[in-house]
Amino acid sequence: MKYSTEVLKMLSNTDQPLSGEKIAQNLKISRAAVWKIIQKLQATGYQIESQHRLGYIYHDNSKLNQYIIKKNLTAQLSQQLGFEIHQTIDSTNIRAKQLSFKKHLHPLVIISDQQTAGYGRYGRYYSSPSGNIYLSLLLPNPSHQLVPGLLTTATALAVSLSIEKKLAVQPQIKWVNDLLLNQKKIVGILTEAITNIETRSIDQVVIGIGINYLTQLDQLPPEIQARAGSLRKFALAAKVTRNQFIAAVLNQFFQIYQTYQTGNFLPAYRQRCYLLHKEVTIQQGQQKIAGLATDIDQQGCIVLSNGQHISSGEVTKIRLK
Amino acid sequence: MNLKEIQRLISDFNQSPCRELEIKTKDFQLHLSKNELSTKLLKQLQLSASPAGSAMADKLPAKKTPAADKPARAFVKAPLVGSVYLQPAPTKPAYVKVGQLVHPGDVVCVIEAMKVMTEIKSDREGKIKQVLVKNEELVEYGQPLFEIEEL
Numbered sequence: 001m002k003y004s005t006e007v008l009k010m011l012s013n014t015d016q017p018l019s020g021e022k023i024a025q026n027l028k029i030s031r032a033a034v035w036k037i038i039q040k041l042q043a044t045g046y047q048i049e050s051q052h053r054l055g056y057i058y059h060d061n062s063k064l065n066q067y068i069i070k071k072n073l074t075a076q077l078s079q080q081l082g083f084e085i086h087q088t089i090d091s092t093n094i095r096a097k098q099l100s101f102k103k104h105l106h107p108l109v110i111i112s113d114q115q116t117a118g119y120g121r122y123g124r125y126y127s128s129p130s131g132n133i134y135l136s137l138l139l140p141n142p143s144h145q146l147v148p149g150l151l152t153t154a155t156a157l158a159v160s161l162s163i164e165k166k167l168a169v170q171p172q173i174k175w176v177n178d179l180l181l182n183q184k185k186i187v188g189i190l191t192e193a194i195t196n197i198e199t200r201s202i203d204q205v206v207i208g209i210g211i212n213y214l215t216q217l218d219q220l221p222p223e224i225q226a227r228a229g230s231l232r233k234f235a236l237a238a239k240v241t242r243n244q245f246i247a248a249v250l251n252q253f254f255q256i257y258q259t260y261q262t263g264n265f266l267p268a269y270r271q272r273c274y275l276l277h278k279e280v281t282i283q284q285g286q287q288k289i290a291g292l293a294t295d296i297d298q299q300g301c302i303v304l305s306n307g308q309h310i311s312s313g314e315v316t317k318i319r320l321k
Numbered sequence: 322m323n324l325k326e327i328q329r330l331i332s333d334f335n336q337s338p339c340r341e342l343e344i345k346t347k348d349f350q351l352h353l354s355k356n357e358l359s360t361k362l363l364k365q366l367q368l369s370a371s372p373a374g375s376a377m378a379d380k381l382p383a384k385k386t387p388a389a390d391k392p393a394r395a396f397v398k399a400p401l402v403g404s405v406y407l408q409p410a411p412t413k414p415a416y417v418k419v420g421q422l423v424h425p426g427d428v429v430c431v432i433e434a435m436k437v438m439t440e441i442k443s444d445r446e447g448k449i450k451q452v453l454v455k456n457e458e459l460v461e462y463g464q465p466l467f468e469i470e471e472l
Contacts, residue, residue, distance in 0.1 A: 122433075299435075
């Protein structure tokens with residue numbers, strides 16, 4: 001097991017073919033053992049090509065691979081971030097919360113190819129077929145300060161910018177943090193704050209990001225097909241693999257995250273905000289509030305034309321003005 | 322309003338459970354808001370919830386605690402503003418019910434603000450005596466959510 005991780009790491013970290021002999025020497029194992037490991041890796045879905053006389057070469061085929069992700073991260077992030085990659089899991093947010101029982105100095109990234117119990121706000125079912133991106137960040141929060149409305153809007157902007165830069169398509173943000181493409185939801189974000197009753201503060205934060213990246217719409221349950229979209233077409237056209245895209249999102253997120261509490265990213269958020277200057281209905285518990293959305297304030301709240309600042313609830317209706 | 326009055330108002334506002342305050346007159350407008358989640362607020366809240374260890378109480382010297390034999394009522398209060406969820410999902414049972422025993426760290430509800438879900442945990446051991454809010458209700462900062470009967 002340990003050797004197969006090492007072989008995968010060596011192959012992922014180079015664009016040149018590696019000979020079986022070289023790998024064997026490096027790990028002090030036999031060439032036959034290397035061959036066996038390569039076969040096992042191939043069987044689990046890693047695309048490793050054997051080139052005559054040259055050796056083995058790795059092709060990034062979108063199979064989740066932390067070494068390819070790390071290769072595409074900034075040097076600092078590549079050092080700091082810890083990774084946990086799953087083929088299938090109940091939910092990456094649940095896993096992150098389990099891991100939060102321990103203290104972590106650096107952020108952890110939990111990624112899965114699919115989820116069996118993905119969930120959204122208020123326990124709502126979140127469909128999670130294979131091939132998409134289900135990523136949770138477990139962030140230490142040493143300052144114990146948290147500006148919820150800025151964290152969630154910053155995350156939405158980071159994912160939007162990654163899509164614009166990498167896939168050459170412009171999504172829109174539906175307040176607070178849904179991303180839409182042609183009015184179909186392509187990204188959902190669910191953030192959970194972890195309170196520690198001993199320190200009486202929020203000492204860790206989990207940000208779950210679900211991106212419909214490679215899914216074909218007919219893989220989704222029929223009841224959500226009308227509302228869901230996918231980046232598949234754009235991802236294939238731009239030839240950006242899942243691993244490369246995950247790295248882009250992480251690079252972008254941590255760049256904004258450094259200063260998110262200042263709200264300096266809000267102008268870019270507002271620019272992409274799909275609700276501004278539209279008549280909206282916001283459901284707040286059992287209550288409905290309707291009005292013209294005029295602005296997003298410095299805390300990320302939506303402002304209505306009557307001056308009301310709203311920090312809670314969900315936009316259920318949008319009417320063009 | 323002069324500066325002194327404003328300073329006093331701010332300090333009163335700080336002491337009060339109010340979260341936002343707006344004053345408008347013909348040529349004057351003042352808007353105060355405590356809408357953020359910070360350790361400070363959480364700590365304040367915790368301190369005010371436990372009079373024995375309260376820093377505030379320590380600062381008020383020589384004031385006798387009245388009726389020391391009668392224990393203070395204990396509450397789990399909202400550390401932030403938002404919508405409260407008493408159950409993990411509409412089809413699931415509530416996190417806690419009246420009469421149920423809770424331990425420190427047990428999740429009693431979730432408060433959502435700006436799409437951030439915060440699990441609210443009990444900081445003490447006891448029995449849930451009363452649920453003081455309705456599901457999906459909008460709660461204010463410092464609002465009591467549950468009364469806990471300490472055993």
